Amino acid sequence: MIHVPKLNLRGSEATLRSAVKACRLPEQTWPVDILHRRLCVSQRTSRTVVLLADPAEVSRVLVESEKQFPKWMPIYRHSAARETGTGTIFASTDADWAPLRRAIKPLFHSSRWSLLVDVARHATLDATTTCNPVNIEAFFTAISVDVIMRTLVGDDADATADYHLAAIAQGLVEKQHAGDLHGAMQHIHELATTCTSRGPGAAAISGVDMAGALPPRPRPMQEPFLADNRLALLYAGQETTALTMSWCFWILGQDEELQSRLRSETRDAQAATGSLSPEAIGKMPRLMAVLRETLRLLSPSSATVRCTTQDETLCGQAIPANSVIVVPIYAIHRHRDLWDQPDTFDAERFLRPIKHPMAYLPFAAGRHTCSAARSVMYEMAAVLATMLDRFEWVTHAPEDMGLTNKLVLSPTSEMKVTLNALEPRGAAVIA
Numbered sequence: 001m002i003h004v005p006k007l008n009l010r011g012s013e014a015t016l017r018s019a020v021k022a023c024r025l026p027e028q029t030w031p032v033d034i035l036h037r038r039l040c041v042s043q044r045t046s047r048t049v050v051l052l053a054d055p056a057e058v059s060r061v062l063v064e065s066e067k068q069f070p071k072w073m074p075i076y077r078h079s080a081a082r083e084t085g086t087g088t089i090f091a092s093t094d095a096d097w098a099p100l101r102r103a104i105k106p107l108f109h110s111s112r113w114s115l116l117v118d119v120a121r122h123a124t125l126d127a128t129t130t131c132n133p134v135n136i137e138a139f140f141t142a143i144s145v146d147v148i149m150r151t152l153v154g155d156d157a158d159a160t161a162d163y164h165l166a167a168i169a170q171g172l173v174e175k176q177h178a179g180d181l182h183g184a185m186q187h188i189h190e191l192a193t194t195c196t197s198r199g200p201g202a203a204a205i206s207g208v209d210m211a212g213a214l215p216p217r218p219r220p221m222q223e224p225f226l227a228d229n230r231l232a233l234l235y236a237g238q239e240t241t242a243l244t245m246s247w248c249f250w251i252l253g254q255d256e257e258l259q260s261r262l263r264s265e266t267r268d269a270q271a272a273t274g275s276l277s278p279e280a281i282g283k284m285p286r287l288m289a290v291l292r293e294t295l296r297l298l299s300p301s302s303a304t305v306r307c308t309t310q311d312e313t314l315c316g317q318a319i320p321a322n323s324v325i326v327v328p329i330y331a332i333h334r335h336r337d338l339w340d341q342p343d344t345f346d347a348e349r350f351l352r353p354i355k356h357p358m359a360y361l362p363f364a365a366g367r368h369t370c371s372a373a374r375s376v377m378y379e380m381a382a383v384l385a386t387m388l389d390r391f392e393w394v395t396h397a398p399e400d401m402g403l404t405n406k407l408v409l410s411p412t413s414e415m416k417v418t419l420n421a422l423e424p425r426g427a428a429v430i431a
């Protein structure tokens with residue numbers, strides 16, 4: 001039986017009073033019955049705070065009537081804007097946000113997925129020689145940072161990184177575990193500065209495509225937005241991706257049989273297509289299902305937050321203007337009405353249709369859906385397929401692991417595995 005840690009939800013309607021805490025501290029503020037209920041409202045202060053887990057109403061808030069329910073900006077100004085600058089895609093209100101979103105969109109276009117997969121494979125092979133794969137979070141952090149640097153903000157695909165990736169990754173993980181966002185951002189600043197001084201990287205967002213694969217864009221981003229958003233991509237992309245890959249690896253280390261089935265699937269797919277490519281990944285449905293199930297149970301974002309601009313009715317209850325609506329992604333992903341055996345790891349469920357599209361929100365939904373929602377799945381699959389080909393592994397003491405919310409959902413202790421090297425048979429050999 002695979003052990004999957006869970007949050008110890010111990011709040012009540014009274015603890016929902018503070019909107020900032022309801023966004024930041026789910027364990028202390030969300031009532032445990034949000035796993036059964038569709039709506040939980042705290043009306044005790046001047047600002048009403050709502051936890052909304054009803055999929056039809058979530059769809060209205062995030063997708064159908066999204067203009068009526070804008071992002072609640074104070075929560076982003078508290079963290080993202082303070083650390084990355086006010087010109088980022090995260091910190092911008094609607095009018096400023098749209099051109100920024102358009103400017104970064106081509107970076108995630110499907111025409112770049114081959115490059116992404118290839119870079120992810122190289123970054124993984126490099127990390128196995130420069131990092132210690134036993135401490136898996138630092139190992140996957142090095143990979144996710146390297147991939148962002150090489151494909152989005154920094155080096156070109158063939159560059160040899162001369163920043164100290166292993167040390168930066170270790171530092172990032174330590175600061176993130178300590179809940180020290182500012183300290184973590186100093187490492188990210190170091191990376192972003194490296195890429196500006198290295199030359200071609202800055203051009204990645206401003207309009208020059210390192211791989212020659214970008215479709216033309218109408219309005220390239222200019223400084224100072226460029227600098228801020230280079231930081232924002234590192235900020236948004238490294239920890240989320242590294243944690244998801246770490247959890248997936250940590251889970252697979254608990255189930256030898258599942259690991260071996262995925263090894264066969266990923267090797268067969270590479271043999272059938274001749275390389276590790278987006279096409280090969282298209283032939284890895286079980287690996288994708290395992291990644292999706294990992295993101296259901298251990299989605300890095302515990303919530304996304306909106307507000308009301310006028311009086312509304314949600315689930316038949318009147319909600320005044322100026323209320324904060326917390327969409328509790330973590331609780332929706334384990335909601336008793338939306339999932340069978342919600343706390344059990346069962347990747348097969350993603351080989352069948354799910355009950356409601358809004359029951360699954362690891363990348364949020366609507367206009368503010370994660371820009372990398374599709375591309376990052378290819379990246380993570382490429383990294384895991386490369387590791388499956390080269391190693392088998394066993395997770396250390398999984399039952400001692402807990403889950404807590406820092407800026408994102410995080411492990412309570414170091415994630416460790418014992419690795420055993422294999423004779424590679426996948427793309428490394430084919431290529």
Ligand code: HEM
Nearest residue numbers: 233236237240241244301304362363364368370371372376
């Ligand atoms: C498994 C990995 C990832 C997960 C689970 C994830 C999840 C999310 C979520 C939930 C949001 C919405 C945040 C909100 O509520 O405002 C978001 C937004 C965003 N993500 Fe990701 N993300 C991942 C990887 C990445 C990567 C690799 C990048 C780029 C390098 C990225 C860039 C962004 C950007 C730019 C936004 C802002 C979109 C907007 O507001 O228009 N993400 N992501």
